[in-house]
Amino acid sequence: MEITRETDYAVRCILHLSESPEEIKMVDGIAKTRLIPKSFLSKILQKLTKSGIVKSYRGVKGGFKLARKPEEISLLDVVEAIDGPVAINRCAVDKRLCDLSSMCVVHPIWVELRKDVENRLKNCNFSELIKLSSMK
Amino acid sequence: MEITRETDYAVRCILHLSESPEEIKMVDGIAKTRLIPKSFLSKILQKLTKSGIVKSYRGVKGGFKLARKPEEISLLDVVEAIDGPVAINRCAVDKRLCDLSSMCVVHPIWVELRKDVENRLKNCNFSELIKLSSMK
């Protein structure tokens, strides 16, 4: 039960952009400072753009910057943008995916755990994370 | 971020065995009543045996039964036996898996979330789950 590297890369990337939310940054620079394969990051940024977390600027002097303020972006936003819903178990996102769900005693456990994980991720925004890094 | 089907099957299986902890049950019967592919369940039961959750009995009238009481088996035990550690993110199980971990501000978040999920799963044992099913 792990997030993918892709998701971790996305988090690194948003972290990077959060450090100077006004600046437009290029894929190449982000990739190098955050140790992410460049062309892979390119794809990730497309997803982040589609889900409205970053904004893209094409052409010369183009690049990416946050679409909203760091405090308005949660870890959950980023994780869901890349990996889809944090399901924990498939039935927790849609009962109908399992024929046993109506009589299954474990089902409610997964549903509850899912909510819990989601809440924790939702309560963690990138403004807070950045503050932690400036304290070093 | 999901458990695998294999893990879900394992949980179903332990649930089944927990309903009559003294009885030795055959793969075929468990597979049929819990809707698990038989040969796959066979493999799963091998893992559960190796990790000491169930005991196997070979030969005629052989099969499987729980190695300890249902209240002494947690969801975490089963999940870990099949899927390995509940990592949430790779760095949460071993910092050294990521070169950035020493200066990463997200790392502690994953570590904490991991502990939290583990505790929830640890606090859920199969005796409690069975009680829920008998209340229907």
Add this chain to the structure above:
DNA sequence: ATAATTCAGACAAATTCTATCCTGATTAAA
């Protein structure tokens, strides 16, 4: 126009998931 940059999609290697099958070992019972 030109150069720089993202966008979109096709492509593909590696890994993991989801099994199946076969042979051999073990055991209870006839």
Add this chain to the structure above:
DNA sequence: TTTAATCAGGATAGAATTTGTCTGAATTAT
């Protein structure tokens, strides 16, 4: 002692997902 039932372990394999790469088209500042 023979036989049938049952698990153990390993080989195999298709499907899905992960983890990327590459290329050409579109866009834009200069």
